[in-house]
Amino acid sequence: MTDVLDPTLLAEAVAVAAAAPLPAVTPLTPGPAQPGSPHVTAAFAGGAIAELDGGVPGAVVVLVGTELVEALASSPIGALDVAAAVQPALDAAARRLGAHARGARALALDVEGYDITAELGGPFRTVPLIGAGIAAAVLVPEATLAGAGEPIPDSADDAGPGTTAAPADAGEDTTPFVPAFGAPAAPPRGLELLQGVDMEVTVELGRTRMTVRDLLALTPGAVLELDRAAGSPADLLVNGRLVARGEVVVIDEDFGLRVTEILDANAAV
Numbered sequence: 001m002t003d004v005l006d007p008t009l010l011a012e013a014v015a016v017a018a019a020a021p022l023p024a025v026t027p028l029t030p031g032p033a034q035p036g037s038p039h040v041t042a043a044f045a046g047g048a049i050a051e052l053d054g055g056v057p058g059a060v061v062v063l064v065g066t067e068l069v070e071a072l073a074s075s076p077i078g079a080l081d082v083a084a085a086v087q088p089a090l091d092a093a094a095r096r097l098g099a100h101a102r103g104a105r106a107l108a109l110d111v112e113g114y115d116i117t118a119e120l121g122g123p124f125r126t127v128p129l130i131g132a133g134i135a136a137a138v139l140v141p142e143a144t145l146a147g148a149g150e151p152i153p154d155s156a157d158d159a160g161p162g163t164t165a166a167p168a169d170a171g172e173d174t175t176p177f178v179p180a181f182g183a184p185a186a187p188p189r190g191l192e193l194l195q196g197v198d199m200e201v202t203v204e205l206g207r208t209r210m211t212v213r214d215l216l217a218l219t220p221g222a223v224l225e226l227d228r229a230a231g232s233p234a235d236l237l238v239n240g241r242l243v244a245r246g247e248v249v250v251i252d253e254d255f256g257l258r259v260t261e262i263l264d265a266n267a268a269v
Contacts, residue, residue: 007125012033014140029131030127041063047064047109048083049120050103056147058147062138063137077238127139208225234257245260
């Protein structure tokens, strides 16, 4: 267990780590940690939770505002998952706690009677992430802060472009921090918010259909005929959506794709 920071400063340090990879137009500055309230979720439109591995108990939650949720939902390549978008932030938060984050799971904040305290297993601390208003928040259970280990070294743990301030000094001000969770959000800025979101990119040479009998009869050396003629362009898919076509090339003994055609939104289906 780490004995460098008290729980309040540790919660703020976790938020610093999470802020850097979190998609945002303006830099996110973590505010002072405060006792968690089950009503905090009412101020946000979405969020995700990740359980922790590595001997550290509990989980970490990142809540995000309407601006990011709507930008993900209206992406030109189809709706994007909130949990996948905030997974890098959860990973960075977990490393600061000396742990590894499991796959993120989206939170059902719109369900009547939803209680984030039950998700986190007990009392927790909230650290707001401030950009143009309260853009997001990081929630860490008290038990997780008490059981944290030494930080896992990683460049994502350092304050990056998305973070402009270090944790607040506990001796500067003892006045309880009450963020304006109900403050109006800045006007949506669409694609600008999505520039830091990781996307799964796939190159597809072709497809075929087979019966279960033929599939079970496959052996090493079997050749499958695809629905694509030799020399035809391969498809480039982003999160399963067709966005471009190109020629397969070899670069230093690795395959690559030379893009020859970008498809518009109506064709990319």
